[in-house]
């Protein structure tokens with residue numbers, strides 16, 4: 001009797017386990033979702049590197065999509081210049097840009113009636129896109145030079161963060177303000193155009209107009225001075241790309257650019273502002289510009305020498321708000337840079 005009971009128990013146990021096995025077989029076990037590596041914006045990778053890539057100096061790519069190999073820092077003080085906004089760490093450039101600024105500053109002091117120049121943003125240590133501001137300035141060949149003269153005294157770190165640049169425009173924003181605009185401004189901007197290495201100089205249309213008026217018969221240099229939005233606090237000096245690693249920008253059109261082309265700019269400046277149309281449907285997510293968006297050679301530049309990174313905790317209150325916000329969002333860059341780069345690589349042919 002007991003034997004029979006034990007036997008039945010075994011049979012029923014075996015049956016239930018068989019049924020369970022069948023049930024498990026039938027039940028679809030969801031495959032583990034493969035986690036896709038989130039693309040990391042290139043600006044976060046380039047924006048935190050503290051030092052230049054110790055490689056041959058090269059401008060790579062284009063002014064608005066590129067990077068800088070062998071970048072050098074501009075000294076924060078020179079005989080005739082002072083670098084501004086030091087917390088941004090954007091006083092790096094191609095050696096030809098550094099040499100240009102040194103020579104340009106010296107000439108301005110010797111011949112154009114200024115104590116010297118205030119140097120704004122150049123590039124990040126390895127160029128590339130930035131966490132805030134600027135679309136260009138990516139390959140160490142762009143420089144912003146303030147339009148107010150360098151003061152007599154050497155400024156402190158704090159002053160260089162806080163002092164505001166002075167707009168050259170009057171209240172109408174369509175003409176220069178005679179209280180701040182001087183003959184020396186004409187000389188200094190003209191001076192920049194006299195360097196062979198300079199491709200173009202960008203200024204606000206109202207400044208271009210003032211230059212057109214002041215130039216008299218000597219007009220060849222005006223060709224390099226191009227009107228562009230903004231640029232009434234500083235001028236943007238762009239050097240030519242002369243290396244096979246970068247793409248040159250087309251030349252400036254013939255003529256002084258003072259007639260019709262400038263009139264067109266004033267039309268743009270005075271046109272009524274149209275209210276923005278609401279886009280139909282859900283807002284499109286902008287594509288993350290990760291390393292795949294950049295020239296391949298920029299990976300080598302980014303990785304070279306396992307660069308030290310700026311950590312979010314190193315930032316203090318003195319750093320401007322947009323940068324602090326961007327850093328707070330991007331704390332993951334506290335990880336190793338190499339790992340971050342690998343996680344964004346999709347092309348296996350790219351060797352570090």
Ligand SMILES: [Zn+2]
Nearest residue numbers: 142143144236
């Ligand atoms: Zn600029």
